[in-house]
Amino acid sequence: MNNTPLRKVIKLLVIFYLLSFFFLFLFSIYTYTATKLIGDFMWPYIWYHSLKLFIRYLLPVTVSSVLITYSLLFKIGDAYTKPGIARPFNQMIAAPLVLFVILTTLYMVLLEGVQPKIVNKLESEKYLSSLVREYGRRWEDALKDKNYEKAIKYLDLYLAIDKSNKKVMDKLSDIKLHALGQGKEETKIVKKAESGKVSEADSMTKVDEYIKKAEEYFKNEDYYSANYYATLAYRIDPERRDARRIAGQSWEKIASFTVSEKEKEKSSFFKMKKEGYSSLMGKEYIKAYYIFKSLQKEKPDDPDVVFYLKKAQEKISKISFFIDEAEKVLTLPGQHNLFFVNSRKNGEEEFIFIGSMIRAENGIYFTDIESIKLKKNNGVIYHFKAPYGKYVTGTIVMNCIDRENPGIRKEAVYISGSRARGEKNIIRLNPLPEELSKLRIGYGVLRDMSIAELWTFRKDFTAYGFVPQYIEINILLKLLRPFSFLILSLFAIVIGWIFRIRYADHPSVFSFIVIPLFPAVVFFFIELYQFANRIILGYTLMVFGFTIALIFLLVLETFLLILTMVFLSGQITE
Amino acid sequence: MKNSLILFPLFLFIFIITAVILATLNIFFFWGLNYSSVTGITKAIVLKSVPYKVFQILTASVLNTIVLISFRILKKTPARFTSFMIILATAYLIFIFAVMGTLEIDKNMGEKPQPVFSLIPDKLNSFKNYTVYPINVDGEKLRNVVILDLRDENKKKNKIIYLAGATEKWNREYFMIKDEKNITRVKEKNAYPVVEEIFKKNRFVSLFLDDISFFNTNLANMYNLSKKMFLIFAFAVVFFFSACGVFMRITRWPLFNIFLSFAIVRGFFTFYRWIQLNVVREAVLFFNISHINFLLPSLIIGGIALLLFLLDILFVPYNYWEIEVAE
Known part of the structure; x- marks a missing residue:
């Protein structure tokens, strides 16, 4: 059981797959340094990139493995059931044939299902990294201009992508502190101004003077000033009843005045509401939106405003959108x-x-x-x-x-x-x-x-101005891949077997040293083989059209598959 | 003796098969790339190009045939020196006569009109920096052209340009579109018709074909300038590859030997290019000998071939690869 051809094929395939993935993984680590991707994407990039390359080079790796299995791993004795009685060659290939059909199916799944997703992932990482760099530039520029608010905005955007960048996180905290400091400074200035007012009041030492002024202002119907000075006097000396009286009387006057202002306001609010409503009915949705938005600020609970603002928002979502959404x-x-x-x-x-x-x-x-x-x-x-x-x-x-x-x-x-x-x-x-x-x-x-x-996109592609042959050659080349995988894997059995090394016990160490050279040479041959296919299919496509090219592809690949099977059946074990 | 003599017809047979396959691919490539819907090419131009297209694949065909015939030698061992001489002579004669024949026929074909590239009307013709959509194409004249300019320096300007009338110009270096005031609106370096994408070469294949193309151009120049030099050089090359037969027997692992031989075929063209671009260029400055640029590669390749030949005779037993551990 240990020496069955299938076991040998599988063993070496697994070794080749693991080794190739390992080397591609190392290579991806090396290429990562040149990608300028952000740190968060390092491991996803390395895994996805390795997998992408692995799928890309799966064919030469498989073919090399099969070539080496059949040319190096069979001892002379393996070809014989008993001394002098050769094992039929079909016994050497029957199970591996089934294996290669299964592998071809898996290869298709990788190509059609996995590869497009990996490519999309890698593209996304590349794009997001470039965006991060752009944000980096912007917050640095904003910092130079001491525009902390802007810098914080871009740092937040930066950290939304590069979430675990400690350096930038620290920077953000620093800038936030700075901005806070700037805010405190502004608050201090305001407070200072207020305290200035207080000290001004303090300078008026005598309560009597305040009350006198308050009375004067009251007489002149300047009720705000009267209230102000009366309140000041009352605060200094709460026992002064006259100060209390003037403050009370002047406030009554202000209150009555305020009510009339409110009426005015009410009528203007109503007017605005009416205008907003007319705009909404007149299909000027954006104008209506801004009117109701400003009314909402005044009266957030007004049921009409809430209702019509919602309506306006619904309407404008069909004809416009907000800048901050896009940004x-x-x-x-x-x-x-x-x-x-x-x-x-x-x-x-x-x-x-x-x-x-x-x-x-x-x-x-x-x-x-x-x-x-x-x-x-x-x-x-x-x-x-x-x-x-x-x-x-x-x-x-x-x-x-x-x-x-x-x-x-x-x-x-x-x-x-x-x-x-x-x-x-x-x-x-x-x-x-x-x-x-x-x-x-x-x-x-x-x-x-x-x-x-x-396939589904083919017809529309031309309508959008694209050259149809581009999509068609891609369909043909993608259909070619599983055929190439199966044909070349089987052909590798033929070539490997014809040019196998003869040994009774174990092959020389030299053989194992040169094994890594095989995938490189096989890769080159496969590229030539695929290019030759591309020329024939491209020519047929250009001259005869897609349908003929598709039929030709199927006929050609069937012919090559039959030819390979004929070569396989022609092999002997002696 | 029989095993040696059969090599001659066998060589011829393998060569013809290889040459037919490679020539067909080369012609299909040329024809497809310059198909009439894209360029002004006609079947007559394609037919006139056939001899040169065949010439382009001759060296690769002869060299591959030498490697492939070595399989036969491994399987059915002929007389050592006779078989070597038969392969050398056959390969040499086929090579020089095929090269001379194709180049002479090509000369007699007369002036070959170069295919004129053109934009495809009513389609997006994409290049590296520009995409051009001409609604009408009449020879070089374009009507109603929409151009998308995606150059970095155009980032802040309008990306779409409209030209009511324009002219297109293709030359070896640039593809250009000039507007009605003769102002250049599109200048794209190394641009080819959009169908090039259909026949796009992989980087490795492209390098290999470039190396072969370099060799062929030099070979054709050599033939046109000095027949004597051409004959010497052709002999050196064929001798080198015949002597490379030693690699087919160098280890007891035939598969490795074959891969090594094909790797040498590949490496040879790069090596030749390296000699021409580095060694010969320097040597021309020091030696005042006529045709030194042709003679020196012949001497280097011939010298290596001689060394390989001696190595084969002196150190590698003829049936080395067949020695089995069991015996």
């Missing part, structure tokens, strides 16, 4: 540099560029949006850019407002042409949100997509 989600990872043809109809073509697309809990946000619409032979219909955008039911809304201040607004700026007022800050999107992330410039994203994703 907050910038800390999250996303896709960058999306560019596509959004629509093509009636001789008009609309292009959209999106600098970044970020998915957050409360929606999808965009930054650095630019769009141009052309009419064939008639030039630009409009061209605008907007700093932020949000995905709202099939559209990008670009009206970005401040939560409190109506004067702060970020919206689309028209470089040329224009659109109707209601459409100015909104653009209808044809791609679905899940498709958007794949419309990246440079086609690199296609490599990380699964076959199923590529």
Whole structure:
């Protein structure tokens, strides 16, 4: 049982897999130093990167292992059941054949299921690290300008990503203390001013003088001053009844005056409420929002204000969003540099560029949006850019407002042409949100997509202005991989067996020393093999189209598989 | 003797098979990359290119054939010197005649119009820094062009540019788009048509093909400038690879020997490039001999080949690899 071919194959495969993963792990540690990733991502990066490379090099590692198993691990005696009676070769390969079919399936799972996720993870870490560096720069700049509030804001954002950075945490505490000191200083100044007032009062030594002044002010109907001096006198000498009387009388006058002011206020509150209501009814939702927001500050419990503010918020969420929402989600990872043809109809073509697309809990946000619409032979219909955008039911809304201040607004700026007022800050999107992330410039994203994703996305890809052959060659190359895995693994049995070393007891030490060279040479051959396949498939695709290329791929790989099986069956053990 | 004589037709057979496979791939690569929907290339241009495309794969074919024929020698051992001479002579004759034949036919093909690259209309043509979407393409003239400029220096400006009319220019170094006022709006270094992505080479394959291409260019130059030098150099190369047969028997592990031999084929092209770019460049300054740049690599390669040959005869028994521990 110990010497069965399957055991030998599995043993060496496990050793090769473990060793290769170990070396790739070491290599990932080495590459980490050049990545500029933050400390928090060090171990996730090393594991994911090792796994990514492991999947990438799984084919050459497997083929090398099989080659070495069949060329080095079989003693002369293993090929014979009894002295002089050769073991049939099919006994040497039957079980490993099943193993390679299973391994091919696992390889597919790794390629289609695991690899895309790992790539996404690594991309996210890279993006977040770059964001942290940016925040780092910003808080340093803010510190130089002694703008502690700003520095604290960026430090908080920094620590939201790089959570365990002690150095930055200490820095934040320092700056907070500094800012507190600055605040205390300001408080001191205020207190000093107040104490100044008190000392001024203190300078008026005689209570009589206060009362005299109070009486004078009362006579002149300056009830605030009368109340002030009477109260001062009363505080110094609580026994003075005249001071108490003037203070009481003047307060009565102030109170009656205040009531009339309140009436005035009430009528202005009502007017504002009315205006807000009219704006809401007149579909000026943003105006309505700010009116009710300011009314809420005055009377937070007013049921009308609470009700209409909620309504206004509901309405504006469909046509705008808040700046702080957009700025907050910038800390999250996303896709960058999306560019596509959004629509093509009636001789008009609309292009959209999106600098970044970020998915957050409360929606999808965009930054650095630019769009141009052309009419064939008639030039630009409009061209605008907007700093932020949000995905709202099939559209990008670009009206970005401040939560409190109506004067702060970020919206689309028209470089040329224009659109109707209601459409100015909104653009209808044809791609679905899940498709958007794949419309990246440079086609690199296609490599990380699964076959199923590529297949479903194929038709729309052309409509968005991309060269269809790109997605098609990726489908073909991804379909090629499991075939290559199976064919080359089986072919490795043939080659290994033909060129096996002959020994009775154990192979020489030299053989084990040179084993690490095999994966490198095998890797080079596999790259050439895959490039040759790529040329043939690429040519067929360009000249005959996708369907023919797909059929050709299946025929070619079936032929190669049969050829390998023929070679396998042609082997003898003697 | 029979085992030695059969090597000649066998060599020819393996060479033809290898050459046909490699030439087909090379032509498909060229044709696919310059397919008519992307460039102005026609079947006539492809056909005119066939001789040179075959020439490009000749060296690799001959060298691989020498390695592959060594399998046969291992399996059915022929007479040592006769087989060596047969392989050397056959490889040499095939190599020089094939090179001469393909290069001469290529010359007689006359002027070959270079494929003219062009942008694909109504598609996003992506390059390193720019993406260009021309709605109409008429030769070099473009109408209604949308350009996305993603250069770092353009970060704060508008990223999308619209040109009502423009012209595209491709040359070996740059791809350029000029607007109607002849102002350059796009300048992309080493840009190729978008279909290049379909035939994209891996870094290792790319390095290997670059090395072979460098060797072929030098070989063609040598042939055109001095036939004598070409014959000497071709002999040195073939002799080197025939002598490399020793590596097929150097250990008792045949698989390792074969891998070593293929590694030498790969390494040879890098080694040749290194000689040309380092040793020869320096030597030209010191020696005033005509064609020193052709002669010196021949001498170095020939010298190494001679050493390997002597090593084989003196130290490696012919059936060394077959010695079994059991015996």
